[in-house]
Amino acid sequence: VATAAxxxxxxxxxxxxxxxxxxxxxxxxxRQAILDLPHTIRTLDVHAYIVRExxxxxxxxxxxSGFSMRHKIVAGGHRQIVAIHMKGDFVDLQNSVLGTAxxxxxxxxxxxxxxxxxxxxxxxxLDRPAVARALWLDxxxxxxxxxxxxxxxxxxxxxxxxxxxxxxxxxxxxxxGLGKQNAFELPMTQEQLADATGLTSVHxxxxxxxxxxxxxxxxxxxxxxxxADWRKLADVGDFNSAYLHLQVGGPAVAS
Amino acid sequence: VATAAxxxxxxxxxxxxxxxxxxxxxxxxxRQAILDLPHTIRTLDVHAYIVRExxxxxxxxxxxSGFSMRHKIVAGGHRQIVAIHMKGDFVDLQNSVLGTAxxxxxxxxxxxxxxxxxxxxxxxxLDRPAVARALWLDxxxxxxxxxxxxxxxxxxxxxxxxxxxxxxxxxxxxxxGLGKQNAFELPMTQEQLADATGLTSVHxxxxxxxxxxxxxxxxxxxxxxxxADWRKLADVGDFNSAYLHLQVGGPAVAS
DNA sequence: CGGGAGGTTGACAATCGTCAATCAGAGTGG
DNA sequence: CCACTCTGATTGACGATTGTCAACCTCCCG
Numbered sequence: 001v002a003t004a005a006x007x008x009x010x011x012x013x014x015x016x017x018x019x020x021x022x023x024x025x026x027x028x029x030x031r032q033a034i035l036d037l038p039h040t041i042r043t044l045d046v047h048a049y050i051v052r053e054x055x056x057x058x059x060x061x062x063x064x065s066g067f068s069m070r071h072k073i074v075a076g077g078h079r080q081i082v083a084i085h086m087k088g089d090f091v092d093l094q095n096s097v098l099g100t101a102x103x104x105x106x107x108x109x110x111x112x113x114x115x116x117x118x119x120x121x122x123x124x125x126l127d128r129p130a131v132a133r134a135l136w137l138d139x140x141x142x143x144x145x146x147x148x149x150x151x152x153x154x155x156x157x158x159x160x161x162x163x164x165x166x167x168x169x170x171x172x173x174x175x176x177g178l179g180k181q182n183a184f185e186l187p188m189t190q191e192q193l194a195d196a197t198g199l200t201s202v203h204x205x206x207x208x209x210x211x212x213x214x215x216x217x218x219x220x221x222x223x224x225x226x227x228a229d230w231r232k233l234a235d236v237g238d239f240n241s242a243y244l245h246l247q248v249g250g251p252a253v254a255s
Numbered sequence: 256v257a258t259a260a261x262x263x264x265x266x267x268x269x270x271x272x273x274x275x276x277x278x279x280x281x282x283x284x285x286r287q288a289i290l291d292l293p294h295t296i297r298t299l300d301v302h303a304y305i306v307r308e309x310x311x312x313x314x315x316x317x318x319x320s321g322f323s324m325r326h327k328i329v330a331g332g333h334r335q336i337v338a339i340h341m342k343g344d345f346v347d348l349q350n351s352v353l354g355t356a357x358x359x360x361x362x363x364x365x366x367x368x369x370x371x372x373x374x375x376x377x378x379x380x381l382d383r384p385a386v387a388r389a390l391w392l393d394x395x396x397x398x399x400x401x402x403x404x405x406x407x408x409x410x411x412x413x414x415x416x417x418x419x420x421x422x423x424x425x426x427x428x429x430x431x432g433l434g435k436q437n438a439f440e441l442p443m444t445q446e447q448l449a450d451a452t453g454l455t456s457v458h459x460x461x462x463x464x465x466x467x468x469x470x471x472x473x474x475x476x477x478x479x480x481x482x483a484d485w486r487k488l489a490d491v492g493d494f495n496s497a498y499l500h501l502q503v504g505g506p507a508v509a510s
Numbered sequence: 511c512g513g514g515a516g517g518t519t520g521a522c523a524a525t526c527g528t529c530a531a532t533c534a535g536a537g538t539g540g
Numbered sequence: 541c542c543a544c545t546c547t548g549a550t551t552g553a554c555g556a557t558t559g560t561c562a563a564c565c566t567c568c569c570g
Contacts, residue, residue, distance in 0.1 A: 154453030198409030
């Protein structure tokens, strides 16, 4: 795989360096190992697939812009979205370690991705333990989010469930620098919200309408979401951000 | 932390070596690093907590026997079980990396655990990349199971959901050498099955009864489960074991 | 201007939850 | 050995959250 050494590409790897640094102290050799990664940038349209079920992973993909969804199809053709990804998220680090994808990842909007060949990623992981630990941390946070989604879908009613998802998206969008916590563009249709919450689009519609009537959210256009009362939404949504592990990393191993 | 060097303890670390070896080729230094880990063995009674929400992790725990459940509590006090663990599973590797636990882990049966202090685990991870990768793999498989649970709870009806969970448990119990795929002791009450599937115990009861009437399962005692027709159960449960990633590891990085 | 995707709404159906009573089995102490 | 107790399983009646179906609307875009 050729190394794309355009200005754009180099700044993208620096983005990866900063991501890794957020969760873990890394040294110059670690930093250089990341900056030396061969890579390409891919821009994908809405609905384009990043990973397809049964694919064998060939690259690790880091989202640079846009939104994507991870989803599974069950018997009967129903779809369940199991994660939403945005700028700064790795979308198939797991597939690149596990081998065959057991689900698909598809763009929710147009966006661009940093692609690093699987073999180079593997080598980075084995050569640079501090980087490996930071990436592992990333997958652990993903796993924590998945567990919260299980609880959300399994044990909360529609109103709470939708409010919770909106809270999560709002917070993550703000953290990614893509909008304000209480005013952002919702990158999903109501059908997609339904597939993420285990509901139907009709019921999501009714639920959103109700939240709007109750003065919790405000929607000028159907897609733009204004959170009229964050406190209230977090309350309705039984939302506690602990599961996002925003301050992770923990102390380095004592030496 | 003192090293417990009883015969029992040593064989437990060998168990960890074998676990790591299953997913990844490791060398003698890796093997020795594992065998040198300080550790203790703890036996816990039914309902005992392995990890409590808000705890700061102090040890990584590997299950040696018995069953446990990972669960979250939502507003209203409802409980959602987000994972079932058994012999060979790590129960708080994630907490040991993430810091504070965002949920609890509790014994479903009496059982024993191998405990390794967090700091030693951290050091192992940084010093032995091949071991770190194997452990990472373990957490990735857990994450994959979580995603399947999201789909199971979000998009399948009660009958399918329960059947799917039974299939997963049957397969994992057989793989752990704790029973046969089509005849094993179910370590969970119907209320626990309900909390794992996002249903109520009453509805789980009706569903199990129906599966029994349909000749899919057979229950001599309420707790012993005989899968009368594995094919049929897997069919009813829309079960495909791919998400368990039973053949993982992938090729080592080309050198 | 036409087509299409997505949003909105109503009527009705059904899966699943709630409540409550009863039953079965295991462990305990007398 | 036998009441006693507790946990968990079972069942019925009823209610409600959520799904289904279908129509219509609105906006965007070519």
